[in-house]
Amino acid sequence: MDMHTVVVGTSGTTAEDVVAVARHGARVELSAAAVEALAAARLIVDALAAKPEPVYGVSTGFGALASRHISPELRAQLQRNIVRSHAAGMGPRVEREVVRALMFLRLKTVASGHTGVRPEVAQTMADLLNAGITPVVHEYGSLGCSGDLAPLSHCALTLMGEGDAEGPDGTVRPAGELLAAHGITPVELREKEGLALLNGTDGMLGMLVMALADLKNLYTSADITAALSLEALLGTDKVLAPELHAIRPHPGQGVSADNMLRVLAGSGLTGHHQDDAPRVQDAYSVRCAPQVNGAGRDTLDHAAVVAGRELASSVDNPVVLPDGRVESNGNFHGAPVAYVLDFLAIVAADLGSICERRTDRLLDKNRSHGLPPFLADDAGVDSGLMIAQYTQAALVSEMKRLAVPASADSIPSSAMQEDHVSMGWSAARKLRTAVDNLARIVAVELYAATRAVEIRAAQGMTPAPASQAAVAALRAAGAEGPGPDRFLAPDLAVADTFVREGRLVAVVEPVTGPLA
Numbered sequence: 001m002d003m004h005t006v007v008v009g010t011s012g013t014t015a016e017d018v019v020a021v022a023r024h025g026a027r028v029e030l031s032a033a034a035v036e037a038l039a040a041a042r043l044i045v046d047a048l049a050a051k052p053e054p055v056y057g058v059s060t061g062f063g064a065l066a067s068r069h070i071s072p073e074l075r076a077q078l079q080r081n082i083v084r085s086h087a088a089g090m091g092p093r094v095e096r097e098v099v100r101a102l103m104f105l106r107l108k109t110v111a112s113g114h115t116g117v118r119p120e121v122a123q124t125m126a127d128l129l130n131a132g133i134t135p136v137v138h139e140y141g142s143l144g145c146s147g148d149l150a151p152l153s154h155c156a157l158t159l160m161g162e163g164d165a166e167g168p169d170g171t172v173r174p175a176g177e178l179l180a181a182h183g184i185t186p187v188e189l190r191e192k193e194g195l196a197l198l199n200g201t202d203g204m205l206g207m208l209v210m211a212l213a214d215l216k217n218l219y220t221s222a223d224i225t226a227a228l229s230l231e232a233l234l235g236t237d238k239v240l241a242p243e244l245h246a247i248r249p250h251p252g253q254g255v256s257a258d259n260m261l262r263v264l265a266g267s268g269l270t271g272h273h274q275d276d277a278p279r280v281q282d283a284y285s286v287r288c289a290p291q292v293n294g295a296g297r298d299t300l301d302h303a304a305v306v307a308g309r310e311l312a313s314s315v316d317n318p319v320v321l322p323d324g325r326v327e328s329n330g331n332f333h334g335a336p337v338a339y340v341l342d343f344l345a346i347v348a349a350d351l352g353s354i355c356e357r358r359t360d361r362l363l364d365k366n367r368s369h370g371l372p373p374f375l376a377d378d379a380g381v382d383s384g385l386m387i388a389q390y391t392q393a394a395l396v397s398e399m400k401r402l403a404v405p406a407s408a409d410s411i412p413s414s415a416m417q418e419d420h421v422s423m424g425w426s427a428a429r430k431l432r433t434a435v436d437n438l439a440r441i442v443a444v445e446l447y448a449a450t451r452a453v454e455i456r457a458a459q460g461m462t463p464a465p466a467s468q469a470a471v472a473a474l475r476a477a478g479a480e481g482p483g484p485d486r487f488l489a490p491d492l493a494v495a496d497t498f499v500r501e502g503r504l505v506a507v508v509e510p511v512t513g514p515l516a
Contacts, residue, residue: 037113089138101206132168144424161186252297334424
C-alpha cells in the first residue's frame with residue numbers, strides 16, 4: 001500500500017491522484033471543505049423531500065418511471081431498490097484497479113457538494129477504499145449513459161453491505177462480512193443517495209486516465225525501439241533533424257524526432273554503411289516514425305485535456321446548484337469521454353502497425369541490408385525470430401479490430417427514455433485490451449531490434465551508447481541475445497515486462513537525458 005494520502009476536496013481531482021489510489025493503494029481523506037459542502041447540499045435535499053411537490057430523484061421514480069411520485073415511507077426502499085435492481089452486471093470480473101478508480105472518482109463527485117449525499121455516506125466510501133475492499137464488478141452492464149450504471153451499482157451494493165467484494169487479501173467474500181471485519185457500518189440510503197451513487201462516467205473516466213498513463217510510457221518506448229530499428233537497418237538519422245520538423249510544427253512529431261535523435265547520438269551505424277547498397281531514402285516505417293508516433297502523442301494530449309475537464313466535473317442527475325435549486329440535466333452522457341477512448345484505440349493500433357512493419361523489415365534478408373534471415377544463427381537449421389513476428393502480427397490484427405469505434409453505436413434503453421447512449425464503457429474496455437497488446441508489440445520490436453544491433457556490433461560496427469545500454473539491461477533482465485534457437489516465449493515475456501514497467505525508458509534516460 002502506498003503511504004501517500006489523497007485529500008478529496010470540492011473541486012475535482014488529478015490524474016495522478018486517480019492512479020495513486022487505483023493502482024498504488026493510496027489512502028483517501030475528505031477535506032473539511034468537502035464535508036461542509038456535503039452537509040450543506042444535504043440540507044437542500046432534505047428540505048425538498050419534505051415538500052409535497054415531486055422532485056426527480058428525491059421523491060420520484062427513475063428513468064421511464066420518473067412520473068410516479070413516491071410517498072415518504074417508501075423512499076428508503078426506493079433508494080435500496082435502485083441499487084439492487086441496477087446491480088445487474090454479467091460476465092468476467094473487472095480488474096481491481098478499475099473498480100478502485102470507479103469508487104474514487106464517484107467519491108470525488110459526491111464530495112463536490114452537488115449530489116446531496118450525506119457526509120457519512122461519503123466517509124464510508126473512503127473507508128472502503130482505505131480498507132482495500134473492492135466490490136465485484138462485472139464486464140457488461142454499462143451503456144455509458146445515465147452513468148456507468150451497473151458497475152457503479154455493484155459498488156453501491158457493497159456500501160449497503162450486500163453482494164460480494166474482494167478483501168485486501170484477494171479473497172472474495174460476502175460484502176457484509178468484509179465490512180464487519182473492518183469495523184465499517186453499512187449505509188442506509190436516504191432520498192436521492194442511491195441515484196447519486198450510480199449516475200456518473202467514473203468507470204470510463206478511470207480507464208481513460210490509466211490508459212493515458214500507460215500510453216505515455218509506450219509512446220516513449222516506441223520512440224526508442226524505432227531508433228534501435230533505424231540503427232540496425234543502417235538508416236539515416238538526417239530525417240530527424242530539428243529544422244525538418246520545425247517546418248511542420250505538430251508538437252508530438254518534434255518530440256518523437258528529438259527522442260529518436262537522442263537515442264541515436266554517437267551511433268557508428270546510422271547513415272555510414274550504405275556503400276554496398278546505396279539507398280536515397282529509408283522505408284516509410286523507418287523514416288516516418290516521428291510523424292506517426294508524434295500524431296499519436298498529440299492525440300494523447302487531446303485526450304488528456306478531455307480527461308482533465310471530466311476530472312473537474314460533478315456528474316450527477318439531478319444536481320444541487322449553489323443557489324439551492326435541484327435540476328435535472330444530461331451531464332451523465334459519456335460522449336466526450338467515449339470519443340477520445342475510441343480515438344486512442346485508433347492511434348494505438350497504428351503505432352502497433354508501424355512497429356510490426358519495422359520488425360518484419362529487420363527479419364527479411366532482402367530488406368535488412370546485411371542482417372541474417374530472421375536474425376537466425378544458422379538460417380534453415382534455425383528459424384530465429386520468424387514466429388515472434390507472427391505473434392506480433394496477430395496482435396496487430398486484433399488491434400485493428402479493437403480500433404473500430406464503440407461510440408459510433410447507440411442502442412436505446414429504458415423504454416426509449418434513454419434513446420441515445422455513448423457506449424463509453426465499451427470503448428474503455430476495448431482500449432484496455434489494445435494497450436495491453438501494444439505493450440507486447442513494442443516488446444517484440446525491442447527484442448528483434450536489440451538482437452539486430454548486437455549482430456551489427458559483431459560485424460564490427462559501434463552502436464550508440466543508448467542502444468548499448470538498452471541491450472545490456474534487457475540481457476540482464478533475462479532476455480537472451482543472438483544464438484541458436486531456444487524456447488522463445490520466456491524471452492518475449494521478459495521483454496514485455498521490461499517495456500510495460502517503463503524500464504526501457506529508465507535505462508536509456510541516464511544516457512540520453514530525460515525523454516518526453
